[in-house]
Amino acid sequence: MEDEEDLDMLGEQLYNLIYPRHMEMAGKLTGMLLELPSSVLAEMLKDEAMLTKGVEKALKALTQFDNTSKMESQGEDEVSVSSDSLGEQLYELVDIHNTGLTEKITGMLLEQKKEEVQKLLSDSALLEERIKVAVKTLKDENSMEMDVSDQSDPDDTERFGEKLFEAVQKIDGKNCADITGMLLEMDSKTLKQVLCDHAMLEQAVKKAQSVLVSDGSDAPKSC
Structure with a gap:
């Protein structure tokens, strides 16, 4: 409850500072800035230059949103x-x-x-x-930098492989071993992203499943 009150207070202060310069867009600009962490907002209220920069970025963002909406309404064939x-x-x-x-x-x-x-x-x-x-x-x-380093301990690499196996197993229990082996051939940076982002992991698993099917393996079945 106190957090909401603090946010409302910050919003009022921001609005009062923004309104004289951007009367018509003060509400939208304030709303966008309120998405930032409260600590950043507090700094903006103390630092006019920082506030000005934040408002300029928010204005650019609004312009980009408007332009994108117009492009979508015109259709993909008309706008590239x-x-x-x-x-x-x-x-x-x-x-x-x-x-x-x-x-x-x-x-x-x-x-x-x-x-x-x-x-x-x-x-x-x-x-x-x-x-x-x-x-x-x-x-x-x-x-996780040390876990997937090219010069990491074999035990660390093995633990990383186990984590990946457990994650893949939840998506495709039947082919998890083959798929994990395929994914471990990816570069370490991509592997880290895949393990931390479930959406990327699912996409990588689907690609591996497609390869298994094209190689003549049994069609993968998700659990």
């Missing part, structure tokens, strides 16, 4: 968005969250299909969710 343009737009939106990992997170999100990236540009809630997943993945990646 280049990968560079999508990357720039996504970078600006990710940067608003002040994670300190903007470049890495943007790169991770851009590995998705173009249609998925466009969804992120037009859906702030979905983007925020994906950013949280990416931050967790990167943090887990750092903590």
Whole structure:
């Protein structure tokens, strides 16, 4: 309850500072900034330069959302968005969250299909969710660095393989051994992401299942 009251108070203070400069968009801008951690908001209230920068990023984000909505309404045949343009737009939106990992997170999100990236540009809630997943993945990646290092102890590598096996087994109990062996051939960075992101793991398992089927193995059955 106290957290909600603190957030309301921060919102009122932000709104009062933003309104004189952006009367028509003060509400939207305040709402976007309130998605940031309260500690960051408190700093913004003390630092005018930081607040100005945050508002500018929020304005760019609103412009990107509007442009993306227009492009979607015109249809894919009429509008073609280049990968560079999508990357720039996504970078600006990710940067608003002040994670300190903007470049890495943007790169991770851009590995998705173009249609998925466009969804992120037009859906702030979905983007925020994906950013949280990416931050967790990167943090887990750092903590697991020794486990999957090329020069790591054989015991550490074995433990990593066991973790991967357990995760794969929940998706495909019949072919988990073969699939785990295939996934372990991936580079360590990708493996870390796969183990920390369930969606990526499911996608990797599906690809491995397709390979097994094409090789003439029994069709995989998920548990």
